Amino acid sequence: MKKQKRRRQVAALPYWIDPHGELKLLLVTSRDTGRWVLPKGWPMKGRRLYEAAKIEAFEEAGIDGKIGKKAVGEYDYDKDGEVPCRVRVYPLSVAGLRDEWPEMDERQRQWHCPGVAADLVDERDLKALLRSTPAILDLSVDRRT
Numbered sequence: 001m002k003k004q005k006r007r008r009q010v011a012a013l014p015y016w017i018d019p020h021g022e023l024k025l026l027l028v029t030s031r032d033t034g035r036w037v038l039p040k041g042w043p044m045k046g047r048r049l050y051e052a053a054k055i056e057a058f059e060e061a062g063i064d065g066k067i068g069k070k071a072v073g074e075y076d077y078d079k080d081g082e083v084p085c086r087v088r089v090y091p092l093s094v095a096g097l098r099d100e101w102p103e104m105d106e107r108q109r110q111w112h113c114p115g116v117a118a119d120l121v122d123e124r125d126l127k128a129l130l131r132s133t134p135a136i137l138d139l140s141v142d143r144r145t
Helices: 047-062 112-119 122-132 133-139
Strands: 005-015 023-029 064-066 075-081 083-097 108-111
Touching: 005 047, 005 064, 005 133, 023 047, 023 112, 023 133, 047 064, 047 083, 075 122, 108 112, 112 122, 122 133
Parallel strands: 005 083
Antiparallel strands: 005 023, 023 108, 064 083, 075 083
16 A cells, blocks of 8 residues: 655644743634644645745634744644644744634634643644743743643
């Protein structure tokens, strides 16, 4: 059996420093299974990968903010259990959340500290990425999370 080539996806890693100086990450639910995931999608023709990640974050979670141009990591998963994907992750500093957004009736969104966010996702490499977010982003935040 021929090994299927991994398809590229892009994701945003939405983060915010709360008033207590703690790092929070925003997760959304997937439309099909309700699993907790990062906002993600397919690359878009005519857009850079980080631009596509920012657009997906707005569509899936109503996020306004500044996206980083350099990826902070990657993780693999199988979309619908069949299509192998490699997801490139871009940091997104959240400036605000919209009350209304394109997929608001299809998804939930929640803020979590990195450790809790890591516990909520299924993908092993994504768990590791979320746990290492304070170091990856090089933020001066409370590292107990």
